[in-house]
Amino acid sequence: MNLLKQSLMLTFLLLVLCGVVYPAVLFGIAQLAPNRGTGELVTAPDGRTVGFARVGQRFDEPRYFQSRPSAVDYNAAGSGGSNKAPSNPEYLATVAARVDTFLLENPTVARGQVPAELVTASGSGLDPHLSPQGAAVQVARIAQLRGLAPATVQALIEQHTERPLLGPPVVHLLRLNLALDQAQR
Numbered sequence: 001m002n003l004l005k006q007s008l009m010l011t012f013l014l015l016v017l018c019g020v021v022y023p024a025v026l027f028g029i030a031q032l033a034p035n036r037g038t039g040e041l042v043t044a045p046d047g048r049t050v051g052f053a054r055v056g057q058r059f060d061e062p063r064y065f066q067s068r069p070s071a072v073d074y075n076a077a078g079s080g081g082s083n084k085a086p087s088n089p090e091y092l093a094t095v096a097a098r099v100d101t102f103l104l105e106n107p108t109v110a111r112g113q114v115p116a117e118l119v120t121a122s123g124s125g126l127d128p129h130l131s132p133q134g135a136a137v138q139v140a141r142i143a144q145l146r147g148l149a150p151a152t153v154q155a156l157i158e159q160h161t162e163r164p165l166l167g168p169p170v171v172h173l174l175r176l177n178l179a180l181d182q183a184q185r
Helices: 002-032 089-105 132-136 139-146 150-159 173-184
Strands: 041-043 049-052 170-172
Touching (some): 049 173, 132 150, 150 173
């Protein structure tokens, strides 16, 4: 009977600690964060909310910079990767199809120039960034479809390249695509 009492007390203690105290502490810390832990909204110049800064989106129209593929179809309710090994035949076929599609849409790019990030999903499936190189290989297509000079499109990439304190430079695609729409007006 003593063992049962100890087990129930430990269960109750862990329930309170993990189910009440820990979430309350995290909620308190989030209140000190920018936007109080609700996420940073991205708004278009006309004031419309178009997304969140830390959640990637699909850009299907060829006139936009294409984002990384997503194993969760850009569903922010749950992030995750495909969990398929690089040697998995189904995964290899998916990546090969993505490479072929990218090359059809970007005929000035050679197969060896296609960055892996444009044909493989990120670990979360929600990455809102590309490397500057991942954006640069799309410049010719976008410049042609939008009637802009390639140098103008490249300058937009430079303007929207973020250089974090730690880690490599990245380009925020949603903000870049919004700036692209503004540049064409």
